[in-house]
Amino acid sequence: MDISSDAMDGIERLATDGRKGLLGLCAAESGYTLRRPLLSSFETAPIAVNCEVKKMHENIRPIPAIEERKDSIQTKGRTRQELKCDTDSVAGCVSQRACVYCGARVVLNPITDAIHLVHGPIGCASYTWDIRGSLTSGADLFRFSFSTDLEELDVIFGGEKKLARAIDDLTAKYHPKLIFVYSTCIVGVIGDDLEAVCRAAAEKHGIQVIPVQSSGFAGNKSAGYRAACDALLNLIKPEDNQQIEKDKTINYLGDFNLAGELWIIRNYLKRIGIELNVAFTGDSSYETLKTATKASFNIVQCAGSMIYLANKMKELYNIPYLNVSFLGLEDTSESLRRIAKTFNDLEIMRRTEELIKMETVSIIGEIQYYRQRLQGKKAAVYVGGGYKAISLIKQFRELGIEVVMIGTQTGSKEEYATINNLVNDGTVIMDDTNPSELERFILEKEADLLVGGVKERPLAYKMGIAFIDHNHDRRHPLSGYAGAVNFAREVYSTVCSPVWKYRKRGDKNEKAEQKFPQCERKSL
Amino acid sequence: MKKQSRSFRNVSENPCNMCMPLGGIIAFKGIQGSMTLLHGSQGCATYMRRTISEHYSEPIDVASSSLNEKGTVFGGEANLKKGLENVCLLYQPRIIGVLTTCLAETIGEDIQRITADYKLEKQRPELPIINVPTPGYGGSHSEGYWHTVKKITAGLAKETPKHSKLNLIIPHISAADIRELKRLLRLMTIEFTLLPDYSDTLDAPYAETYQKIPSGGTSIEDIATMPGAPATIELGITVEEGVSPGKYLENEFGVPLYRLPLPVGIENTNLFFHTLKEITGKEIPEEIQRERGRLLDGMFDSHKHNFQGKAVIFGEPEQVFSATKLCLENGVTPKIMATGSRTRKIDQLLAEELKKFEHVDQETVILSDTDFSIIMEKCRQMGVNLAIGHSEGKILTEREGISLVRYGFPVHDRVGGQRLLSVGYQGTLIFLDRITNTLLENKYKNYRARMFEKYYPLPSPAECELKAR
Ligand code: SF4
Ligand code: SF4
Numbered sequence: 001m002d003i004s005s006d007a008m009d010g011i012e013r014l015a016t017d018g019r020k021g022l023l024g025l026c027a028a029e030s031g032y033t034l035r036r037p038l039l040s041s042f043e044t045a046p047i048a049v050n051c052e053v054k055k056m057h058e059n060i061r062p063i064p065a066i067e068e069r070k071d072s073i074q075t076k077g078r079t080r081q082e083l084k085c086d087t088d089s090v091a092g093c094v095s096q097r098a099c100v101y102c103g104a105r106v107v108l109n110p111i112t113d114a115i116h117l118v119h120g121p122i123g124c125a126s127y128t129w130d131i132r133g134s135l136t137s138g139a140d141l142f143r144f145s146f147s148t149d150l151e152e153l154d155v156i157f158g159g160e161k162k163l164a165r166a167i168d169d170l171t172a173k174y175h176p177k178l179i180f181v182y183s184t185c186i187v188g189v190i191g192d193d194l195e196a197v198c199r200a201a202a203e204k205h206g207i208q209v210i211p212v213q214s215s216g217f218a219g220n221k222s223a224g225y226r227a228a229c230d231a232l233l234n235l236i237k238p239e240d241n242q243q244i245e246k247d248k249t250i251n252y253l254g255d256f257n258l259a260g261e262l263w264i265i266r267n268y269l270k271r272i273g274i275e276l277n278v279a280f281t282g283d284s285s286y287e288t289l290k291t292a293t294k295a296s297f298n299i300v301q302c303a304g305s306m307i308y309l310a311n312k313m314k315e316l317y318n319i320p321y322l323n324v325s326f327l328g329l330e331d332t333s334e335s336l337r338r339i340a341k342t343f344n345d346l347e348i349m350r351r352t353e354e355l356i357k358m359e360t361v362s363i364i365g366e367i368q369y370y371r372q373r374l375q376g377k378k379a380a381v382y383v384g385g386g387y388k389a390i391s392l393i394k395q396f397r398e399l400g401i402e403v404v405m406i407g408t409q410t411g412s413k414e415e416y417a418t419i420n421n422l423v424n425d426g427t428v429i430m431d432d433t434n435p436s437e438l439e440r441f442i443l444e445k446e447a448d449l450l451v452g453g454v455k456e457r458p459l460a461y462k463m464g465i466a467f468i469d470h471n472h473d474r475r476h477p478l479s480g481y482a483g484a485v486n487f488a489r490e491v492y493s494t495v496c497s498p499v500w501k502y503r504k505r506g507d508k509n510e511k512a513e514q515k516f517p518q519c520e521r522k523s524l
Numbered sequence: 525m526k527k528q529s530r531s532f533r534n535v536s537e538n539p540c541n542m543c544m545p546l547g548g549i550i551a552f553k554g555i556q557g558s559m560t561l562l563h564g565s566q567g568c569a570t571y572m573r574r575t576i577s578e579h580y581s582e583p584i585d586v587a588s589s590s591l592n593e594k595g596t597v598f599g600g601e602a603n604l605k606k607g608l609e610n611v612c613l614l615y616q617p618r619i620i621g622v623l624t625t626c627l628a629e630t631i632g633e634d635i636q637r638i639t640a641d642y643k644l645e646k647q648r649p650e651l652p653i654i655n656v657p658t659p660g661y662g663g664s665h666s667e668g669y670w671h672t673v674k675k676i677t678a679g680l681a682k683e684t685p686k687h688s689k690l691n692l693i694i695p696h697i698s699a700a701d702i703r704e705l706k707r708l709l710r711l712m713t714i715e716f717t718l719l720p721d722y723s724d725t726l727d728a729p730y731a732e733t734y735q736k737i738p739s740g741g742t743s744i745e746d747i748a749t750m751p752g753a754p755a756t757i758e759l760g761i762t763v764e765e766g767v768s769p770g771k772y773l774e775n776e777f778g779v780p781l782y783r784l785p786l787p788v789g790i791e792n793t794n795l796f797f798h799t800l801k802e803i804t805g806k807e808i809p810e811e812i813q814r815e816r817g818r819l820l821d822g823m824f825d826s827h828k829h830n831f832q833g834k835a836v837i838f839g840e841p842e843q844v845f846s847a848t849k850l851c852l853e854n855g856v857t858p859k860i861m862a863t864g865s866r867t868r869k870i871d872q873l874l875a876e877e878l879k880k881f882e883h884v885d886q887e888t889v890i891l892s893d894t895d896f897s898i899i900m901e902k903c904r905q906m907g908v909n910l911a912i913g914h915s916e917g918k919i920l921t922e923r924e925g926i927s928l929v930r931y932g933f934p935v936h937d938r939v940g941g942q943r944l945l946s947v948g949y950q951g952t953l954i955f956l957d958r959i960t961n962t963l964l965e966n967k968y969k970n971y972r973a974r975m976f977e978k979y980y981p982l983p984s985p986a987e988c989e990l991k992a993r
Contacts, residue, residue: 435585
């Protein structure tokens with residue numbers, strides 16, 4: 001293989017700089033000799049930071065203004081007790097979280113040929129119309145917004161009849177095989193019997209009409225994930241307990257095909273000789289989901305939303321699962337290897353190594369280029385799920401960036417424990433945070449960039465720091481090797497943009513001002 | 525001309541509007557030192573923050589009382605009070621707006637009483653809390669907006685000695701439009717109170733230190749003295765009287781009310797300045813006269829291009845009305861005028877305007893309380909080649925190939941929605957240029973290929989025969 005010397009240089013540097021990860025392994029296994037031995041664990045190796053500019057604020061102990069939020073924030077190395085998570089949001093704290101309905105919609109929305117009918121007032125549907133970047137290779141009915149648009153009278157007299165008529169109209173117009181009916185808050189209160197209406201409609205039209213119990217107030221976003229998983233279980237259930245014959249394919253849980261991410265991973269799997277059966281739920285359809293139970297095992301990426309489904313499928317259909325993550329070089333290669341291993345097939349394993357080598361080599365030069373310019377920067381992270389957060393810590397490490405603040409909307413206890421293990425002492429960890437806390441810790445920790453979604457973006461820019469979009473609205477893939485380069489490029493494009501040079505000079509910013517023009521190549 | 529409303533339908537497909545509290549949040553953003561709290565479940569607040577953030581590129585901090593199951597069953601009083609207290613701790617607002625959502629309204633929360641109780645309990649008698657019932661199912665965001673502006677006015681206005689500051693009440697327009705209105709009034713040396721002024725809060729300049737509640741907005745003191753104004757100009761002719769803040773000031777305090785359309789288009793802008801002149805007796809300065817001249821010059825320059833336009837115009841009623849006028853004046857044919865709002869007033873107003881222009885002899889249709897599935901269907905039937913409205917209209921581009929001139933709210937697939945200038949003579953011309961250039965771009969995109977296909981090949985005998993007949 002023809003490897004440019006620059007790229008090779010990159011492999012070596014990455015491999016020897018203390019965060020070996022997969023690059024190191026890849027280089028080592030592919031027979032390139034390294035001048036220095038690899039370190040075996042990245043946890044123990046501190047990140048090189050230009051200490052003169054960036055002294056940690058050791059003496060600031062985060063004291064949240066709101067007593068109730070206290071246990072949901074901790075600093076690694078200083079707080080012993082477990083982080084409080086998976087609770088209801090605190091009133092008045094401007095939580096960044098959405099609702100049960102939002103969680104359910106995120107998971108089910110990518111099912112391409114389904115009608116997603118929101119039973120409720122218009123707003124809930126308006127705000128979620130085609131806001132996500134999921135792609136389809138077939139039908140695109142899922143991009144339409146359907147709502148029963150409940151009005152005052154419906155609220156008083158109940159919305160069941162209107163819902164039934166809505167389903168009639170939609171069936172006549174679009175001939176769908178599958179309709180999801182989402183309940184919203186007021187439906188939960190006015191007491192419409194969703195189950196009954198859906199059952200009757202299904203019978204009448206001979207299609208599947210699945211109620212999604214997603215009344216917004218009944219828990220948080222995680223409850224919505226669960227409601228969606230229940231709806232999916234309902235959908236994949238084989239008819240009349242018929243025995244499904246297993247084949248050698250696998251299902252992929254927790255990829256929503258944002259900007260084609262699913263296709264990227266599916267093709268990797270194909271290249272190493274593994275056939276993907278169906279993904280939950282990126283680019284899936286009624287027909288493909290119906291075949292889900294024949295797969296020999298499941299890989300689970302977005303565990304926060306899908307672990308419940310994975311466990312159920314194991315229990316009901318005897319399909320074991322494996323947690324994976326395709327975010328970042330390290331996780332991608334590692335996940336591919338673990339998937340290959342479960343097949344216990346030498347040919348598959350050989351092809352996997354070949355693919356890892358080839359893909360890594362093809363991007364390492366570019367990643368190295370960015371790394372040289374990003375080394376020593378500090379990141380603050382606030383994302384939806386735990387798996388994303390965990391992967392981001394590693395991904396930033398691949399770029400020489402330390403995560404100094406990290407939080408999620410719906411992370412679980414286990415995920416927070418992993419996060420705690422991965423980050424350096426002094427890193428602030430928080431659950432279900434709000435703009436005030438974000439602002440405070442970004443300042444305290446002197447973060448150079450924030451990772452978040454649409455609501456967090458303007459906060460970062462108002463504070464004059466870089467920002468990375470990491471949400472379901474994005475239009476560029478972050479999965480796999482292609483995604484790893486995209487990510488690095490995005491970080492570089494925002495952190496090293498010339499615009500930050502023009503932030504006004506003032507007491508506080510002077511230091512920061514000098515820092516930015518230094519996005520230049522640094523010797524490692 | 526036909527009128528049509530959706531009310532008989534069972535399902536809304538691809539909505540053209542949002543819900544009431546969103547409009548309420550925008551209105552409160554225009555009040556100095558204010559924070560808003562949505563009484564209801566967490567999701568509504570988050571969705572609205574997200575939607576507003578996308579358009580304005582500003583952090584939108586809106587609290588929620590985060591009602592959970594318990595609060596929903598046993599009442600949300602405790603949640604609301606805790607929410608208010610936490611907002612006070614975190615933001616130290618000068619004024620709080622409490623808006624309800626569908627959920628709070630459905631379970632019958634008495635926010636008036638709860639917030640009054642809260643003030644007593646926490647000994648904050650001087651903290652103004654404005655309560656606005658805005659159930660999402662009660663109307664669109666533009667109804668929520670007007671309803672809230674009226675409540676704010678009613679909550680803060682006090683009997684005041686007469687003074688010379690004119691009241692100017694605006695619909696939901698861009699931050700740039702607000703700044704332009706202020707510039708024009710200053711040019712005319714007119715003192716004024718503009719309500720609600722979110723031109724800074726929703727389009728804040730970068731500052732070294734971040735402010736949780738951005739500075740700017742109409743001050744509580746200014747709103748308090750609105751009853752002493754010589755007159756109110758309310759840029760909202762489509763607004764129902766029941767929710768009109770200007771009407772309230774007229775009824776309660778006898779402030780003369782002038783209800784005008786948005787000054788978009790030459791006629792509406794003329795009307796705006798003539799009214800200002802009539803009220804204040806001040807002359808229209810040379811600078812503004814020249815801007816008017818420049819607009820006319822531009823209209824003449826572009827008129828032939830504009831005559832090719834067959835437009836669908838959609839969005840909030842006030843915007844639809846003014847954009848329709850602009851089209852009419854310039855020879856663009858408004859084919860479809862559509863709003864997701866339920867206001868009935870706009871139908872009649874539009875119908876009258878359409879009658880005045882001769883070039884609109886073809887079929888036109890006015891849709892209220894409508895959605896994009898209906899709009900799209902009509903576009904297909906009526907040969908529309910231009911869309912004017914907010915970003916949700918991108919579906920028309922994607923599916924029907926109709927180019928969209930972005931105007932109104934939300935603009936989430938382009939930057940600068942908050943900076944779109946469309947009012948006054950100058951703004952009108954910029955807006956008109958956007959329309960003309962879109963038509964031109966379409967024309968030149970495949971002009972050579974089209975002409976070649978049409979005229980290069982020798983027509984077949986059959987075609988010739990067809991023509992001869
Ligand atoms: S329609 Fe009602 S429930 Fe839905 S987002 Fe608006 S206020 Fe909330
Ligand atoms: S009403 Fe409920 S379901 Fe709808 S957006 Fe609000 S919280 Fe979510």
